[in-house]
Amino acid sequence: MSSDVVFIGGRSGTGKTSVGFEMHAQLSATDVPHCLIDGDFLDMAHPAPSQHNLAERNLAAIWANYRELGYHRMIYTNTASVLPKEIARLTTAIGTNPNVTAILLTCTDATARERLSQREIGSALARHLASSVDMGTRLQTSAAASAHRIPTDDRTVADIAREIINLTGWQKSAAPMP
Template identity: 50%
Template sequence: MDALRQAQSGQEAPSRRERTPPEVLLIGGRSGAGKSSVGWEVAARLRAADVGHALVEGDVLDTVHPAPPDDPDRSRLTTRNLAALWANYAALGCRRLVYTNTAAVLGSEEWIFTEALGSPRLTRVLLTATDETAARRLTAREQGSELARQLRRSASMARHLETHVPVGTHRVPTDGRTVGEVALAVLRVTGWLPGAAGEGAP
């Protein structure tokens, strides 16, 4: 009946693709856990399998100074920028999003994706790393004045994430593993990669 009413009003019925909610893989974790590297590797493996997707680094959506006076934590800016990007990807038929950001896996961040993407299906993956592993990676990566701040923030966020991620969040350890091994473990929980569905995250 909905399709009939739309036809009578001159509107096209929504396609099945449009009715299907987008799927979002949220990859979070402390600084030094390997989120960006794993995100790119996940995208590379999906591309190799010809699985449609988009990749967004959450950090680039709010990198502006000073923060908007009415949006001090830049969350509204993040939401607007993500909505604009997703509108372009969705127009191309994209229904899967890989999103990397430290706090993206927290339940308090869910409203950003609901507002920007509608009612997406979220899969949360928390990458974990010991203090020693995170410090080694950050020391190799950070060459400027940010290292000390990143080390402090990484340790603090590790504790916060471990305590506050929602039930059902998949934890994937990264210590002593290659980027490829971690990416495959992440993909196993999504069911997006042919042959890896339902295997769980080791």
């Protein structure tokens, strides 16, 4: 059975994690087998182990475990996951030549600032605000041409998750776990 993956990318403050959790809730409510992986935690360490491809190695290991249990649908959230180079690295790590749906969540600077100000209560707010603007520009110009661009300003997380689920067709094709 082929694998399906949704890569949800976007600058900080677009709602990637919240949308991923909501997709999980909606798919679970309709008994659609899937897994949710937040890529931010696959190599969160100091010093950063980026030169060791730890995120990809951990993703490969986690996905192998899910596949062994019969899962073939993955929701993966990570800022840069919709850039062509990242899609290639992630799909190589996943193996099984997955069907990819790339989603770029977008929002205005004001929305990102408001959301990050509520979320980042520690010393990282200024850094997150600056990197969010920079990454927003990079993603707008460099995201995969096939990426669906979905604005998140003034929309509910439930509505955005429903839109992405509709793009995947997962609810129509849901099959029980073996």
